[in-house]
Amino acid sequence: MQAPAETTPPPVGLVASTSMFAVFSILLWLTTEAVIPRLRDAFGISPIIGWYVSGSTFVLVPILVFGCLMAWREIPKRDLGSLRRRLRLNAMNRGDVIWAIGGLFAIAITTAAILALARYLDPSFHPSPWFLLQPPGWHTWVFAAWLPLFVSNILGEELCWRGYLLPRQEAGFGPMAWLPNGILWCLFHWSFGWPIVVTLLPLTLLLPWIVQRRQNTSVGIVIHGAFNAAGFIAVTSGASS
Numbered sequence: 001m002q003a004p005a006e007t008t009p010p011p012v013g014l015v016a017s018t019s020m021f022a023v024f025s026i027l028l029w030l031t032t033e034a035v036i037p038r039l040r041d042a043f044g045i046s047p048i049i050g051w052y053v054s055g056s057t058f059v060l061v062p063i064l065v066f067g068c069l070m071a072w073r074e075i076p077k078r079d080l081g082s083l084r085r086r087l088r089l090n091a092m093n094r095g096d097v098i099w100a101i102g103g104l105f106a107i108a109i110t111t112a113a114i115l116a117l118a119r120y121l122d123p124s125f126h127p128s129p130w131f132l133l134q135p136p137g138w139h140t141w142v143f144a145a146w147l148p149l150f151v152s153n154i155l156g157e158e159l160c161w162r163g164y165l166l167p168r169q170e171a172g173f174g175p176m177a178w179l180p181n182g183i184l185w186c187l188f189h190w191s192f193g194w195p196i197v198v199t200l201l202p203l204t205l206l207l208p209w210i211v212q213r214r215q216n217t218s219v220g221i222v223i224h225g226a227f228n229a230a231g232f233i234a235v236t237s238g239a240s241s
């Protein structure tokens with residue numbers, strides 16, 4: 001018997017898109033400005049560990065849950081297979097792998113160019129939020145605290161912003177849907193400071209464009225995961241300084 005056809009996601013406009021990003025952006029701001037300092041001052045928890053714990057708990061897991069629940073509400077046949085298709089969580093083919101590798105290379109090159117230019121114009125340019133500053137060195141406890149944040153970050157943002165929201169933006173904006181998706185995703189990080197926002201431009205613009213072109217959220221997961229893993233290595237090695 002033939003499987004029932006999936007329904008087209010309802011369109012979403014700029015106001016609704018902005019509202020979704022804004023709610024979680026405020027949660028991100030509250031986490032960095034209130035929760036992390038509170039954990040540091042009241043319990044002696046280092047800011048980087050405070051971010052790994054509170055970022056997952058108060059921002060990224062809620063994003064993941066929101067995206068999956070909203071997608072679940074839209075599918076006519078509520079099962080995991082239909083949810084996976086709604087979120088475009090597809091197996092990667094050869095073309096997807098090539099685009100993921102090429103996208104990572106393009107993002108790395110353009111990010112490095114932005115960093116070089118920014119530091120040429122302003123030698124004090126430092127694209128890292130205050131709570132990630134720590135003495136360089138590999139610590140098992142830092143990795144253990146980072147791993148849940150890594151998983152919730154990649155799955156949360158990609159399944160929500162690209163899996164759930166991007167198809168709805170495509171219904172509303174058409175072929176240019178990647179642009180508002182990417183701009184809003186970039187601005188979502190405003191509480192990290194403007195150096196982070198500038199540095200994230202290649203990732204936040206190119207990744208949605210590639211995901212929309214490939215119609216596969218898995219490509220975004222791979223690119224985002226590799227980018228964030230490289231960022232973690234930079235922080236723990238002191239290279240980000």
